[in-house]
Amino acid sequence: MTPAWVKDAVFYQIFPDRFRIGQGPAAQPAPVPADLEPWEAPPTLRGFKGGNLWGVIEKLDYLKDLGFNALYLCPIFSSTANHRYHTTDYFQVDPILGGNEALRQLVQEAHRRGMRVILDGVFNHCGRGHFAFQHVMENEAASPYKDWFYIYKFPLNAYSKHPNYAAWWNNPELPKFNTNNPQCREYLLSVAEHWLDYGIDGWRLDVPNEIDDDEFWREFRRRVKAKNPEAYIVGEIWDDARRWLQGDQFDAVMNYPLGRAVLGFVGGEALDRDLAAKSGLGRLESLGALACHHRLEELFNRYSWEVVTAQMNLMTSHDTPRLYSLLRGEVERVRLALATLFTLPGAPTVYYGEEIGMAGGHDPDNRRGMIWDDSRWQTSIQATIRQMAALRRHLPALRHGRYQYLYAQDGRLAFARVYERESVVVTINASPETWRVHIPLHGLWPRGEQVADLISGQAGRCVGGDLEDGLLPPFSLAVWQALG
Template identity: 45%
Template sequence: MTVPYWVQDQIFYQIFPDRFANGDSSIDPPNVQPWGAEPTIHGFQGGDLRGVIQKFDYLLDLGITALYLNPIFQSSANHRYHTVDYYKIDPRLGTMDDFRALLDVAHSNHVKVIIDGVFNHSGRGLFQFNDILENGEESGYKDWFHIHKFPIDAYSNGDSNDYAAWWGIKDLPKFNTDNPQVRQFIFDVARYWIEQGADGWRLDVPAEIDDDTFWEEFRRVVKSANPDAYIVGEIWEADPRWVNDTHFDGVMNYPVRNAVLDILLNGGKMSTLAESLEHLLTVYPRDNVYAMYVPLGSHDTRRLLTRVDEDVAKAKLAFALQFAFPGAPAIYYGDEVGVTGDKDPQNRRAFPWDESQWNHDLHVWAKKLIAARKTSNALRRGDYKRIVASDDMRYYAFARCLGDEQVLVVLNATEKSCKLTIPVTELDWEDGQKVQDYLSEARCRVGDEGVTVDLPPWGAVYLGNL
């Protein structure tokens, strides 16, 4: 199985292009909203690829090493999941030269870039679908989609009845991926953008294409263009069907998020948290576990800080667990500075470049976690080992171990400060040995009963052997 080894070392940063940064106001749409305006379903705020380039120093200072860009191809929607041209950068985002410039900046700074592929459906503005609208049953593309009857009605209100569409939404006609011409079209697109320099694909709703042979060929095409390309699927539940040598390298590991939120919001048991996370380590092959994309939020979820009722300490604990867990942690743009927002469109606010609007406590914490993960090989590549999951005292301790390097992660899931003595008999730590917290730089010694740590409410430590 060809699983990209580089993924486990990454810190991903997801960018919703229209809302990250406006670097070229000359390409703003005529009805552009002011930057930072209350987001709407259809409104544009002018973010573009030049904006990402201009703010790259911010990304490097934060410490990210990989970007995931929401769709960048020509589309009628601000989220660009309604693709109308798979070979053209949306003019409101820039040009092919801008995309290449972004890749140049990223790659020269050792930052990977993966892009979003929407292959289950297109926008109704796609040439092939428009040809059906114009020519009906005489269209040479009538078999590219699942047409139920002619003529088709694509623009009146209501659900799609004349053709299959994603969730019945008329804007999103579903491709007929049984058609060899459609398959070849999609595979050619997949190959083209990898050949242009993209480092991988994030696949939108891939389970909607319920065809193993399709994905086997998709993988073959992508890996033939670049054997080290990353293929990650938007699969919301743990399902080993999608992760193997004929499908994807990894999936968006949302169950990690769900397990963490259960602790923070519902008072879930720590033993249940440990069992849930450990299940995710066994349901997939080991190499793929470490190639998982691990988000706490995305354009499809409520913002992290909103989800935890704007309790910064809880958000920090969620980040601490995310960055210590196997797989590649992913930050949704703005979560690291405390951007809030409920469901779409509120979760797609413009990034606040006025630093007075930032939650600096959260920002500093994110940078510490990123620095710790980049410093420690064990946090990125080490084996997981449960130490304690205490339901009574509501703390969770586990280790990441790689050779002689061991990191003990301790999480306090209570509203009170606590002093805990964690047994370390399963680690190669000797009585009297000094260990240091990667996050606070505080040092302590291993005693007869283990190592004693002081944790604030919802606090965390990453103890490493010196």
């Protein structure tokens, strides 16, 4: 079984160095390093802007007001990189982020507000500064840690373009762990357990497919679930993930294929395909409503329903261009794309800054400092997220209901979410013309039933088994509910 709370989750992804510089508690103010990259300056690959976990704590109420009830934090452990995928100490929260005490307080404050916290687990590789790798660099064949890595020969040449060890994508900064080594394996599994004792609610696993050892992940699951049966284990798998979603490894994956389908449908001719093609999203194509439906239905049939309702559904992340830029600044399409995400099975996930319309191209431009000047916010996007999160919270069908196809033509898609005796109908107009809704309900509601769109408040009718009389403006969405 997947964790029950994830079906009700609305995730907000935070890149800690770029979210907010917090002050820390009055008794122990957070030390802010000198020589930081200016917050508003274009981000660079190596620059640190100084965001910390105290800043996240300061904005928990802002996030809760928008409807978010779960946080996914990019790596927070000691590292020599601003993104912290170059881990040097897995048992220490980076001092720049506030150290272990900041995480302890973040988890406490989040839980006090009914919010969950999951951390990014980078178990495939570490940074060159990790103690075990440093030991091998200093002692070479005499090091008891040499078998923690895939060493080809000595010297390691760790600061050359051609290192003598296996590294993630041949990047010498990221030596790859040998998880077949019992001591290395135990070390990594103990990391997973340690932070669960701190109260975190799960792990997002970085490039888990590169640890080509299903038994490692089975043991990981056993150890994590023994600590907390409700801990969420979600893997970064960009495509078909059936291998890892049989109930013995991960609970879910980051559902990029669903995001690509939504982007293709809502983005249409506005979609910046060149920008997408040079990122992890790959080549995105415009999708008509029927093609989008087929993509979605295939995804929902690919996995068990337990997994489908626990998927981390997202369109963008720290590894992709931003939504506002992918849709060429067309705010109506941005709002519609996000609204659509909230109506589909799985947990909607929003990358920091998308709720205010931040722009951003390829890494590192997609990791700009969060804008806290509200005069520069696209508040209509915030309003959409707030409204859709509230609808999801109050309608069990949007969280648990099965997807039932109703209608698809050109840029117009309709489907139902059916849960026990409750059902809602979602109509999406991804075209530039107004849509006078007339769609078959296939017996979903009785003839003559009065219905209303819970977003706009407009009324509709069930006539002869069809939903009629609703008007959808261009690039808008309605969620219909029977009033009887």
